[in-house]
Amino acid sequence: MPDPSRRDNATTRQTAFRLLAVVALLLAGCSSSKDARTLTFWTIGREGEAVVKLLPEFEREHPDIHVEVQQMPLTAAHQKLLTAFAGDSTPDLTQLGNTWLPEFAALNALEPLQQRVATSAVVKPDDYFTHIWSINLIDGALYGVPWYVDTRLLFYRRDLLKAAGFNAPPRTWNEWRSMLAALSHPDRGVYGILLPTNEYEQLMSLALQQPESMLRDGGRYGNFRSAGFKRALAFYVDTFRLRQAPAITAVEAGNPWDEFGRGVYAFYFSGPWNIGEFRQRLSADRESEWATAPLPGPDGAGVGAAGGSSLVVFRRSAHKEDAWTLIEYLSRPDVQRRLYDLLGDMPARRSAWDGGSLRTDPKVQAFREQLEHVKPSPSVPEWERIANEMQLVAAQAVAGELTVDEAAAEMDRRADRILEKRRWILDHSRTPAASP
Amino acid sequence: MSPQRAAWWFLAPAMVVLGVFFLLPVIAALGLSLTDYDLYALADIRHLRFVALGNYWDLLHQKKFWSALGHTLYFVIVGVPLSLMVSLGAALLLNSPLVRCKAFFRTALFAPVVTTVVAVAVVWRYIYNTKYGLLNYALGMVGIHPVDWLGDPHWAMPSIILFAVWKNFGYNMIILLAGLQAIQKDLYEAARIDGASALQQFRHITLPMLGPTLLMVGILTVSGYFQLFAEPYVMTEGGPLQSTTSVLYLMYNEGFKWWNFGTASAVAFLLFVIMFVVTALMLRLGRRGATA
Numbered sequence: 001m002p003d004p005s006r007r008d009n010a011t012t013r014q015t016a017f018r019l020l021a022v023v024a025l026l027l028a029g030c031s032s033s034k035d036a037r038t039l040t041f042w043t044i045g046r047e048g049e050a051v052v053k054l055l056p057e058f059e060r061e062h063p064d065i066h067v068e069v070q071q072m073p074l075t076a077a078h079q080k081l082l083t084a085f086a087g088d089s090t091p092d093l094t095q096l097g098n099t100w101l102p103e104f105a106a107l108n109a110l111e112p113l114q115q116r117v118a119t120s121a122v123v124k125p126d127d128y129f130t131h132i133w134s135i136n137l138i139d140g141a142l143y144g145v146p147w148y149v150d151t152r153l154l155f156y157r158r159d160l161l162k163a164a165g166f167n168a169p170p171r172t173w174n175e176w177r178s179m180l181a182a183l184s185h186p187d188r189g190v191y192g193i194l195l196p197t198n199e200y201e202q203l204m205s206l207a208l209q210q211p212e213s214m215l216r217d218g219g220r221y222g223n224f225r226s227a228g229f230k231r232a233l234a235f236y237v238d239t240f241r242l243r244q245a246p247a248i249t250a251v252e253a254g255n256p257w258d259e260f261g262r263g264v265y266a267f268y269f270s271g272p273w274n275i276g277e278f279r280q281r282l283s284a285d286r287e288s289e290w291a292t293a294p295l296p297g298p299d300g301a302g303v304g305a306a307g308g309s310s311l312v313v314f315r316r317s318a319h320k321e322d323a324w325t326l327i328e329y330l331s332r333p334d335v336q337r338r339l340y341d342l343l344g345d346m347p348a349r350r351s352a353w354d355g356g357s358l359r360t361d362p363k364v365q366a367f368r369e370q371l372e373h374v375k376p377s378p379s380v381p382e383w384e385r386i387a388n389e390m391q392l393v394a395a396q397a398v399a400g401e402l403t404v405d406e407a408a409a410e411m412d413r414r415a416d417r418i419l420e421k422r423r424w425i426l427d428h429s430r431t432p433a434a435s436p
Numbered sequence: 437m438s439p440q441r442a443a444w445w446f447l448a449p450a451m452v453v454l455g456v457f458f459l460l461p462v463i464a465a466l467g468l469s470l471t472d473y474d475l476y477a478l479a480d481i482r483h484l485r486f487v488a489l490g491n492y493w494d495l496l497h498q499k500k501f502w503s504a505l506g507h508t509l510y511f512v513i514v515g516v517p518l519s520l521m522v523s524l525g526a527a528l529l530l531n532s533p534l535v536r537c538k539a540f541f542r543t544a545l546f547a548p549v550v551t552t553v554v555a556v557a558v559v560w561r562y563i564y565n566t567k568y569g570l571l572n573y574a575l576g577m578v579g580i581h582p583v584d585w586l587g588d589p590h591w592a593m594p595s596i597i598l599f600a601v602w603k604n605f606g607y608n609m610i611i612l613l614a615g616l617q618a619i620q621k622d623l624y625e626a627a628r629i630d631g632a633s634a635l636q637q638f639r640h641i642t643l644p645m646l647g648p649t650l651l652m653v654g655i656l657t658v659s660g661y662f663q664l665f666a667e668p669y670v671m672t673e674g675g676p677l678q679s680t681t682s683v684l685y686l687m688y689n690e691g692f693k694w695w696n697f698g699t700a701s702a703v704a705f706l707l708f709v710i711m712f713v714v715t716a717l718m719l720r721l722g723r724r725g726a727t728a
Binding site: 198252381385396 | 472475478479480483485566586587589692695
């Protein structure tokens with residue numbers, strides 16, 4: 001006689017399996033089936049709006065390829081890209097910030113592009129700003145094609161400088177310091193410069209002007225205790241101690257453009273997107289009152305941080321050929337110029353600068369000059385995090401909680417902790433892919 | 437089909453959902469917290485190391501964990517009593533027979549609860565603005581110098597507490613109002629006949645009768661306030677000088693910003709343990725209060 005309870009168990013198990021099958025089917029229904037020639041292209045921030053306007057021409061030239069653009073806000077982009085990688089749902093191609101490139105290369109998520117560039121009639125490495133191109137080379141392999149570039153430099157109030165007796169922007173830190181001193185009147189709420197204490201780009205730019213790198217031993221340890229970095233940090237902290245910059249974050253700075261216009265700040269340390277912001281917010285007849293200038297260095301013309309975005313193809317893409325066709329289209333000098341006109345994103349290749357408003361706009365010239373003198377940030381996947389910690393410690397030094405020496409030691413301590421896993425991998429790994 | 441089996445059938449969908457979406461993730465997170473799962477491990481599973489309690493040990497030796505815990509406790513210790521007092525006050529006012537337009541005030545006071553944090557935080561950021569803010573403007577009228585509410589590490593947390601209390605008191609107020617209305621009216625009548633003052637009535641009737649409700653509201657608020665995240669995320673981004681970085685904010689940064697799921701899971705379990713202990717203590721105190 002069969003045991004009724006056992007049969008019960010069997011049927012329960014069977015029904016449980018059926019239930020699971022239904023769930024699995026439902027989940028399978030969620031994945032979309034895509035057209036064979038549809039490209040997914042992810043963009044970050046405002047570039048998405050401009051790209052949409054550039055695409056109709058591309059689709060006219062290549063009627064069999066359809067491009068689907070997805071826009072990500074800058075604040076969520078990094079997270080979304082990583083999540084896509086973890087969930088195996090990366091797009092065909094995306095724009096990727098220069099500082100994020102080493103991270104995704106270490107993840108082995110990107111398709112090497114060397115071969116395609118070598119045979120391309122459009123993408124010519126010689127035409128690109130040398131340092132910007134080299135950021136895309138990791139361990140000798142090319143993972144991205146620079147799309148647009150940026151770097152931070154000085155916006156300054158020419159009229160205020162002139163009134164204080166200075167006829168040219170600063171070329172050395174000493175000159176800069178004396179201008180800041182002459183233009184700061186903290187009792188009236190007027191400062192020489194705005195340096196938001198939650199942005200690391202400014203301090204990093206000063207640090208890149210030093211002979212020593214911010215990491216040592218192939219990115220195994222922090223090198224913030226080097227004489228060069230301490231000099232940069234001391235200059236940065238002094239600017240606040242001498243009350244030549246207010247110790248506020250970008251959240252409190254609120255609207256720096258109007259305040260720059262009202263003369264609250266004589267210098268503003270920022271990027272090319274602000275040319276458009278200032279033109280929009282300050283009336284046209286004040287155009288001659290402000291200008292841009294390359295960064296001053298410790299004892300001569302200074303280098304800046306190499307920023308911007310590259311175009312990359314994901315390794316898991318099923319349409320690498322089409323993705324490359326789109327990259328070639330977006331790399332054409334005339335298309336790059338149109339992107340500049342639409343958005344103010346500066347072209348990564350020199351030939352694009354030789355025409356249109358880029359050639360004639362005086363505000364842009366300082367950027368071209370600076371872009372020939374840029375240095376990339378250390379090329380380790382952990383860099384973004386280390387730079388954040390660096391700035392947190394620097395903000396403590398600005399607040400007077402740490403001396404420059406203490407801050408440098410603390411930065412090294414934090415960097416070493418973050419790099420622990422990297423050291424372990426470099427010492428144990430069998431795959432070279434993880435060692436950018 | 438026996439009734440027992442039928443019962444299991446009815447329970448099955450809920451059990452499956454709970455198991456897949458609740459129990460499984462918790463177990464997975466516990467497992468993760470014992471490893472150093474990060475970006476490298478995501479790229480190549482051979483880079484995953486089992487570290488046992490290493491993440492916990494590490495966290496307990498890091499200043500940033502303790503300062504995040506300190507900020508969270510500050511928020512809970514100051515914020516919870518303040519929130520309870522404000523909601524009790526509002527509930528008493530709404531329950532008073534003298535108040536007119538009760539429905540209107542009930543809605544108005546409950547409105548902050550249903551609006552999204554992000555939207556009201558934007559408004560409050562304007563209120564707190566050093567130069568143009570309403571708050572400093574009002575203080576200026578009585579001759580107080582402007583305060584850098586969100587930019588000064590000493591004032592940032594009080595500002596966040598004020599905002600959070602305003603945002604959340606309506607919810608507790610509604611529960612307390614229900615509790616107040618459940619108290620029998622003849623108790624007050626008897627007290628009045630015996631000549632008890634309003635304060636005495638509150639002390640000897642309202643508070644004891646409201647005890648269980650207050651305890652429940654207190655526990656809900658404490659566990660809610662321990663999970664402080666959205667307010668500093670939107671208002672200050674954890675700054676200035678990390679003075680508003682809470683434990684949950686730390687977990688978010690570790691996990692979703694830097695992709696260190698091992699550490700992030702460890703933070704989550706530490707927070708769970710702390711909240712469990714605090715809730716257990718509160719329950720025990722409440723029980724002792726009830727028997728005494």
